[in-house]
Amino acid sequence: MKRLMAWQPWLTTLARLILAAVWFTAGWPKFTDTEGTIRSVRAFQLLPEALVRPFGYGLPLLELILGVLLVIGLGTRVAAILTGALMIMFLFGISWAWAQGLSINCGCFGNTGTAVTDPVPGYIKDILRDLGFLALAAFIAWRPFSRLSLDARLGMFPNGVTP
Amino acid sequence: MxxxxxxxxxxxxxxxxxxxxxxxxxxxxxxxxxxxxxxxxxxxxxxxxxxxxxxxxxxxxxxxxNASPANLTNGGYLYGSSTAKVTLELYEDFLCPACKNAEAANGTQIEEWVKDGTVKVIYKPVAILDHASTDDYSTRSLNAAAAVINTKPEAFVAFHKALFDNQPAEGGPGLPDAKLVELAVAAGADKATIESAITGKTFENWTVKATEEFSKAGYNATPTFVVNGTKVASSDPAVVKAAVDAAAKS
The missing domain is CATH 1.20.5 (Single alpha-helices involved in coiled-coils or other helix-helix interfaces)
Structure with missing residues (x-):
């Protein structure tokens, strides 16, 4: 355990970079295909129509902002907490779609527009994947001090200790 | 101390x-x-x-x-007798390979139903795959279809078939506007009017509206077959036939 904790700053860096990559690959196709993203949001049948468009516009931008924060390591803890909150929201949305018997793609990495006859394997895969990302976000929020980060440069972690 | x-x-x-x-x-x-x-x-x-x-x-x-195209029935192109008991709505994207397959698998059967008067088809093409071509082919082909419906509705079925027969692959450029004009003219449209509507994207705003209505109706993928208001589980010909037969009997 002690040895692991010696590596912790590098592990946090690795987790940051993985989640940043996730946000860029998920956020960019959503950001460039706004109408498709809005249709994906609507397909979950969770939000009232008045909120569907603002949500479809806002989510991809938030994902990209979080990606930038994580890659440069600025505000690491708050970025990780927001990442975890979004993962919990996605997990809820996917579980809801499954529980309602909806046949949809989650649109997590952009709206593909392809029909699904049996959505359950997709739901299971999405849930397991998002649980993994949630664990990474929780690790970062627990130990936000990391190498190659702006936070460390700005002196937010004297002696590598989280205040 | x-x-x-x-x-x-x-x-x-x-x-x-x-x-x-x-x-x-x-x-x-x-x-x-x-x-x-x-x-x-x-x-x-x-x-x-x-x-x-x-x-x-x-x-x-x-x-x-901006105007919607003329000659629309219930937001789509009506093919068949308006008094037919069964209404089959077809939501398709002209770039969608599964739609091309669904057309090939169900085409003959649909043709028969329309001829014997059991079914009226309402074609409701949509544009949901703009991200899958480099030049917004879904929107451009839908605009071209709207232009044909607007000026020469009886050419639509042939044009619709020609678009699927000449479907470009996903991931690259779609058919150029000149090719869309050529196919529309071959289907029976008037060259001068159709050309200006295709190159000028006359019905682009309508394509957005039609696609949004599809989404608001609770559909999110193509092809989607709807029989008398109920979505058919898949576009498999046997499944479609079962749904149509049930609706014809009810």
């Missing part, structure tokens, strides 16, 4: 105070940076939402000012 001991204790105390001050300083920095980032996110997201809202409102005004 000896003097040496007292000095050490003072040194320790001073070090402790310095560490305490450093921790407090770091904590203050944490709060400032966290607050600044949170505020920045709120400001960026907020202004972006205001901008997109303004854009949506402007688009809605343009769409209202």
């Amino acid at each position: 000896t003097n040496a001991r007292a000095a050490k204790s003072t040194r320790e105390k001073a070090a402790e105070l310095r560490a305490e001050a450093a921790r407090a300083e770091a904590k203050r920095k944490q709060l400032t940076i966290t607050g600044a980032i949170a505020a920045l996110i709120v400001v960026i997201l907020g202004s972006y939402l205001l901008i997109t809202k303004a854009k949506d409102d402007a688009d809605a005004r343009t769409a209202a000012a």
Whole structure:
């Protein structure tokens, strides 16, 4: 355990970079295909129509902002907490779609527009994947001090200790 | 207490105070940076939402000012007798390979149903795959279909078939406008009018509206077959036939 904790700053860096990559690959196709993203949001049948468009516009931008924060390591803890909150929201949305018997793609990495006859394997895969990302976000929020980060440069972690 | 001991204790105390001050300083920095980032996110997201809202409102005004194509029945192109008992709505994207397959698998059967008067088809093409071509082919082909319906509705079925027969692969460029014009003319449209509507994207706003209505109706993928208002589980010919037969009997 002690040895692991010696590596912790590098592990946090690795987790940051993985989640940043996730946000860029998920956020960019959503950001460039706004109408498709809005249709994906609507397909979950969770939000009232008045909120569907603002949500479809806002989510991809938030994902990209979080990606930038994580890659440069600025505000690491708050970025990780927001990442975890979004993962919990996605997990809820996917579980809801499954529980309602909806046949949809989650649109997590952009709206593909392809029909699904049996959505359950997709739901299971999405849930397991998002649980993994949630664990990474929780690790970062627990130990936000990391190498190659702006936070460390700005002196937010004297002696590598989280205040 | 000896003097040496007292000095050490003072040194320790001073070090402790310095560490305490450093921790407090770091904590203050944490709060400032966290607050600044949170505020920045709120400001960026907020202004972006205001901008997109303004854009949506402007688009809605343009769409209202622009006409929908003429000759639409219930938002689509009616093929068959309007008194047929069974209504089969077909939502398709001209770039969607599964739609091409569904057309090939169900085409003959649908043709028979229309001929014997059991089924009327309402073609409701949509544009959901613009991200899958390099030149917004879904929107361009849908605009071309709307232009054909607008000026020469009886050419639509042939044009629709020609678009699937000449379907480009996903991931690259779609058919160029000149090819769309050529196919429309071959299907029976008048060259001069169709050319200006295709190159001028006359019905682009309508394509957005038609696609949005598809989404608002609760559909999110193509092909979607709807029989008398109920979505068919798949476009498999046996499944479609079962749904149509049941609707014809009811």
